[in-house]
Amino acid sequence: MAEFVWLIVVIPLIGFLINGLLGLSSEGYRKQKSVIGWLATFAVFVPFLIAFQIFLEMNAGSEPVVVRLFTWIEAGSFTSDIAYRVDQLSILMALVVTGVGTLIHIYSMGYMKTDEGFYKFFAYLNLFIFAMLNLVMANNLLLLFLGWEGVGVCSYLLIGFWYKDMEKATAANKAFIYNRVGDFAFLVAMFLVFRTVGSLDFDVIFSNLHLFNGDIAFWVAVLMFIGATGKSAQIPLFVWLPDAMAGPTPVSALIHAATMVTSGIYLITRFSGLYMTSPEAMLLVAVIGGLTAIVAATIALTQYDIKKVLAYSTVSQLGFMFLALGSGGFVAAMFHVVTHAFFKACLFLGSGSVIHAMHHVEHELEHEGKHVHFDPQDMRNMGGLKEYMPSTYKTFLISTFAIAGIPVFSGFFSKDEILAYLFNAGLGEFGAVYYALWGLAVLTAFLTAFYMFRLTLTTFHGTFKLPGKFKGAENAAKYLHESPASMTAPLWILAALALVGGFMGVPEFFVTTFTSTDATVNWLYAWLSGVTVRAAIILPYGVKWTLVAIAIVVAVGATILAYRMYDNDKGEATDAAIRERFGSLYATWEDKYKFDEAYEAMIIRPGNRLADRVLAVFDVKILDGFVNAIGSIVQFFGSLLRFVQTGVINTYAIAFVVGVILIIGLLIF
């Protein structure tokens, strides 16, 4: 079956072409919304089935299968194919992308039902899946880069989906341009890799890792990581992701939580062998990841926009994954990628369900003749929604438990792995830094549980606050309703996965401590052992269990604290108290550490000014002025010589005689 892997990639492309071209050219087709929706969904579901079949035929020891389609770019000694690689890592990613992708397609049929750009939306989604699959299935860096840029374009198109709103179009631009900064580093990394091994093929690179001596390994690793900070929203390039929430919510779930933003983690995992040879690069990855995790978590604490909280939470969780990578836990990072895909997709789709309901309320009130304008994403307008939206509430709650790291939920296992790896790295080179990062990670885990329950409790518990806040919205509650089955069904599936997904990576020592045998309960480890290198865990049992205990105490403690502080409509009072307590620190969080303002003041505005007031002026006045000056000089001499050409014969005769005398004189003397 593996030889049909190209079908996995091509089918979504076909879906994109059919929906895109027919939709663009035919008014009638645009109205066939169920045809469009199901076609697009199957264009992702069929690849999922194929991927699943390939997955079933594989085992942890399967050799990678490479399917070559044709030569893409070739010149001189450089050649790069369109070739797909089936191995344990790529098939895992393909399953996540197509699996979560299918659910989100189904959800979108309900969510986007009334949108006039319905066909466009599904065409873009299919195109995104196509690009994402290229990214994860590629057998060389160049094809991976095609996917890498491709998902960037789809992200651009979907963030700016409602392009009539200039703010959304600006957010789309911002996403693409910040990603391009990362892509610049990615390109240079490719040049360096080619210079070192003479190829961009994974097989060639991995079998020639010894050619990357110290410095080159460091630079390739750092450049790839810079690329990853763009796509996976890390400091310093993370600022585009919160703005990217301007896109429709299913997009936020699929692209900006579950799949695209994890490409950076995938890339580094793919090159785990290279990263392990450069401890300095690993340290950089971990430090950036740790800083991003805490920075984003503190910002999330202060946000009121339900999607913004989730966005910062995503940035923070991605930081967690980079912490794992930087401490040698490549499998742990992939583990968190997968569980995060489940619970964060569920959370985003849940928030979409809530926003959908709030929009409906606004719409119905409008219908009633009451023009009440409120922000349907502001959680201060919500509260008590669990009565009206039971499915959304329950699935949201399960996912919150998962992200908070409450035991047996999926996030518990994956987060625990990461903390263990960090502590373990403390025993190696740069140990002190890793211990500090572990502390930072525990603090972040605490904050994560805290702000997530703040969000859940403010939204779903207590009383519905909209009627009390806006005049004319007194009977708004009667318009609240649960979303249709097409939206709640994906929620339940994702919630179920968020609940049990952690069992694919149960740490070995959970069993070995008690049975004192070599057990292989950790399926994910076994599955990925052939395709990743990883640091060895050398912690004794006692330390491991202590770490688990700390993680549980932190998660449960934060949850209880959040319940006491935010349940029963205490939210706004509590936020005010926290603001009071933390003072300027809270202001910094609320201002998002002023990253955007700093870039604006230090790079964007000076750059613009340089272009506008210096270079553009230089071009017209100096460079072109110089050209004009030469023209003027010629004109000037021409105008001088004009006096000689008087047209009077006498003058010419005199000049003639003088000339003759001069020549004769020269000849004689």
Place this chain on the structure above:
Amino acid sequence: METLLNLTIYLPLLGVLAILFAKSDELVKWIALVFTTLTFAISLPLIFNFDVAASDAAQYVTESGNLVFGLDIKYIVGLDGLSLLLFMLTTFFGPIVVLSSWTSVKKHVPGFFAMLLILQTGSLGVFAALDLVVFYVFFELTLIPMYFLIGIWGGKGRIHATIKFFLYTLVGSLIMLVALVYVGYHAGNAINDGIFITDWRVLSGMEYQIGLVEQTWLFLAFALAFFIKVPLFPFHTWLPYAHTEAPTAGSVVLAAIMLKMGTYGLIRFCLPLFPNAMLEFAPAIAFLAVIGIVYGAFVAMVQKDVKKLVAYSSVSHLGFVVLGLFALNTIGVQGAIIQMINHGLSTGALFLIVGMIYDRRHSRQIEDFGGITSIMPVFAVMFMLATFASIGLPGLNGFVGEFLILMGAFNSESIGSIWFAIVATTGVILAAIYMLWMFRRVMFGPVLKEENKKLVDLNAREIGLLIPVMFFIIWIGIRPTHFTQYSEHQVNVLLEQAEQKRAAIMEASHAADMPAWAQRLYDITPNYAEFNQEKTNP
């Protein structure tokens, strides 16, 4: 086939004859369309029958007797790997350019289309010519119709723009003419019994070698003409004026075809004739190219006129082409050659698109637009494709060229430092910035201007002329080897020959035993070299 090649070159001129007898403007347009389409059609067998394996030798060669008594100047035309794609690009754009002017040209219609057709013949001749004098004649021939196209059918500042364009490029080519005559006599003395000769096939061979000192001056003279034409920073200031003032058809031909004559000339003439000077000046020229890439992008960023923005983006993009050429390795040069085609397609498409919106709105100011996507959805799709092609998105054509050029420059021995490539790579960020800023302001947001609400989407003619361009933008993006195969072999051969010739010339110049610093001095200082020459050959 030789006849077919000549027919392709001169068929547009026959069209001009036909236009002389045409009674109505409508008929003139149809004649122009029929002749350019026919030209394209009969040029197709040239690419289908092209022998890729023998691409280093000119094919379909026509060679006349001596045109001038006592001088070995012959009419020689033919196609090889270097020229084939550019030749085809020129015939391909013929009908597209005619169609793009169908309704927008209203005054002196016969004159306009006659100029377009003359321009077509001139451009085809430039790419097919294999004799330096014939090349020069065609090279100058293209100036005249373009001069009138801008000067008569251009915008408000057309006179200033067209005079600047004409004089600036003419100054360059006159200097080249002097050098060309010198080369003709020099080659005659060296290998042709004292008879002036300018046959490219002879001059590019191993037998003909030019000494280091002469090479330096001759290279500078040739290169200046080509740099102005490209245009390479800082010789680019004529371009924004010419592009902005030219009618759509003029801008398209200028961008897609005429700018390529500069880069084409560098690889066709400078590399085989002056291999040592190419190498010697490679870092300096790469430096200018990289400045051009970054500088052009920065200046493009703050333009208020869409056309001017695209013009400055050309400065940036052609910086890439020059950088690739002077990488002097197969990857870079191949990248440069395919990038010439790519730039022709994507920038050509952008100018066509700007022309379409100008026809409707009579403005090119970015601030006059906004929210056009919702009013002209098909237009939006075309514009977006062209924009992403120009940004260099993988899967579209622009990426292939840029990537190969940067890869070539990064690994280039002639340029000598990876930093040129790294700085040039920032061009991909800058391109995204200026193109997407422009696109957002023109296409997205609410429709604020009343005039824009009534705009109609593209008609069948406009869609029809854009689709072929888009088709190639995607085709080259996905299967670039279908196109790069034509030049691969010849580029390898040329680079190898240049290498050998370089070594031979160095040897003959008695420079090999000098210390490195003196050798450098030797290359650039005529007096010292002459002195040295006299000393060794008393």
